[in-house]
Amino acid sequence: MSEIEVHPVLIGRSLSGKTASDETGVSARDIGSKAAQLRLMSRLGLRVPPAFVLPTALCGPVNRSDEDALRQVRDALTMGIRFLEQETGRVFGDPRQPLLVSVRSGAERSMPGMMDTVLNVGLNEAAVYGLMRLYGDPRLAWDSLRRLQQGYGEVVAGIGAGVFEERLAVLVAEEGVAADADLDSESLERLALDYRRAMQGIGKPLPVDPAEQLERAALAVYRSWEAPKAREYRRLNHFEDLTGTAVTVQAMVFGNAGGASGAGVAFSRDPATGAPGVYADFLFDAQGEDVVSGRRLPGDLSLLERRLPHVARELVAGIAQLEAAQKDMQDVEFTVEEGVLYFLQTRAAKRTPRAALKVAVDLVEAKTLTPAEGRALLAGVDLDKIVLTRFAGEEAPAATGIPASPGTVAGRAAFDSETATRLAGQHEPVILIRHDIATDDVAGIAAASGTLTAAGNRTAHAAVVARQLGRACVVGCRALGFAKKDGRTSVTIGDHTVSSGDWLSIDGSSGAVYLGRREVVTVRPEAELAIVAGWGA
Known part of the structure; x- marks a missing residue:
């Protein structure tokens, strides 16, 4: 060479x-x-x-x-x-x-x-x-x-x-x-x-x-x-x-150095909706992989505010500084070692198309971006396909989890990425159901209409990927149980057994999980779309 x-x-x-x-x-x-x-x-x-x-x-x-x-x-x-x-x-x-x-x-x-x-x-x-x-x-x-x-x-x-x-x-x-x-x-x-x-x-x-x-x-x-x-x-x-x-x-700085240490991931805005305000997951006495793997259930910013208020204030100020400098929503990884905050990474945050629309509109309205820069921020986002969804009628959910990526979808249950990809190839909507999802499951997440897990959190890698791909996602649903018999996996939700191919419905905005197939109603965010249309070509 x-x-x-x-x-x-x-x-x-x-x-x-x-x-x-x-x-x-x-x-x-x-x-x-x-x-x-x-x-x-x-x-x-x-x-x-x-x-x-x-x-x-x-x-x-x-x-x-x-x-x-x-x-x-x-x-x-x-x-x-x-x-x-x-x-x-x-x-x-x-x-x-x-x-x-x-x-x-x-x-x-x-x-x-x-x-x-x-x-x-x-x-x-x-x-x-x-x-x-x-x-x-x-x-x-x-x-x-x-x-x-x-x-x-x-x-x-x-x-x-x-x-x-x-x-x-x-x-x-x-x-x-x-x-x-x-x-x-x-x-x-x-x-x-x-x-x-x-x-x-x-x-x-x-x-x-x-x-x-x-x-x-x-x-x-x-x-x-x-x-x-x-x-x-x-x-x-x-x-x-x-x-x-x-x-x-x-x-190295050590988030696993005791009770005044920890690791976290924070967004400058809600990556699901684009709403302003720091959106964080934090674990005390942990290293970064504990957070993004989804194996432990973290607390949010309020946990950090209660136990280390000076760190929380410094974090919020630093994230605001980064968003202002980058002129875009940020995804920040950080570690706290014995009460001292260290910034380890920042990047433009992966977000849903719905969040992308709101972030662009907010930044142009605040004059952080010009209309031309707002249009550039929306490059690759199909505005015609941005919809808000909800289920028709009222029904009590069979279980609830942590809402990680918005969308209300119904699909057939699949318990591995291979099955999800096969069913999707047959033009069937799919809900990929796993105990926890590793990044190795990216093909299954992409093939499915939605993802449901028993473990995980809002900032785990799998949730980030689901949001970027515009897929509904509910994580941390503790009511899910998994069993394997004669080489076949089955899932229980409470007393009900879900087999591969059964219909299931999830709401990634509320975390609700329903048995069976529910009707989905869609609404377009017309006010924000009209603002973008007013920016001109």
Whole structure:
């Protein structure tokens, strides 16, 4: 391959608040939208952990196993780690003051949850004790190690999630607690040692050398560009012109550092309706994947306001600053470490067509955008197909969940993406029903008219994808039960059993779930459509 400039682009503000060096002359096409937005947040004065970026130009050569590209990755990682060590005062691989990093993907355009991330890279069983000394928290140290083991195992080593989830479930049952969030430091230490034995037994242990962890994680993130779910997402969203992902390596801040720490996702407006006001999901004592995976039920902004009011005020102010700077609705990921707020990502929020209309109208009415810019914000939105829907008549729902993407739809039950795609191919409306939905289910979400899950939350990746595709979605419906007999899955809603192909109706605006097929009534948002028509061509 021809030589590519891979001097790592340096981003952010150090943990002490000192401005980090910054590169000029690079674009989102070079370093991915995630890194470009980190640079913006840093320039705006928001608190951003320092980071460096390996360019999108290396993605294709890495996926072809080009030797020059692999060497350049190694060299760039070495240079970038030196920068992070200078900024943080910590040392990568040091057992006393360890520097840990996250390794994240980021293409020119956002592809939420479609590529891989590995957190806590640089930790091993020696550095665990250094992390304990830094934070005075054994639970944080062992929790971070077991998360790295699982993240590395799944993303880099290709170990199935079940290897880790089964051991976690056994320990949770033995300890008599509700979930992993309730495990103490001694239990998490045992879990980490159990994970180590399991990985060694499979012949795919976590490397002890942090530099080897980092290199393998970076290559795995580049290679996740070619994962089936990422390719399907690009096809659905007509992103065929994208050439690859960048790799962002960022100093870790720890949302799992106790009761004044946590992780969250926030939108500057309601992504389902476009209504103004911060719309957030937040989990205390958690890392980011806990929120976007939908495995734990988070609280909203009011939870943060009650327990850490100064953080809530800073978050709301920062999100307003980002929306004003970007002139568009924002989707923000953040971490709170021991009462200090860090901004990790911002991007133009995925939204329903109905929300897109309201956001554009609101921003033009507020003179944030010109009418021409408002029309540009609506590019790709079919205004003729924007409708508000409701079910005809009154009926008590069989169950309720969390409304995640609006729309009232009736369809035939499907319990996996393959069935959903097959039924949709027969011109049948489909409700995809799952306990929880991973981003691997993107094809099923796209094929179905609506999605219903027992677990999850409003800002989980699956809900974000459903909104972007304009599909109704209800998550966190605790009345759903799942059983498998003779190889067949069935679902219960209360005392009623739903079989594959049965009719079901869901309301993604209220979270209501109904048995059978209900009639849908549609209404157009004429007032807002008239405003847009008045902007002219």
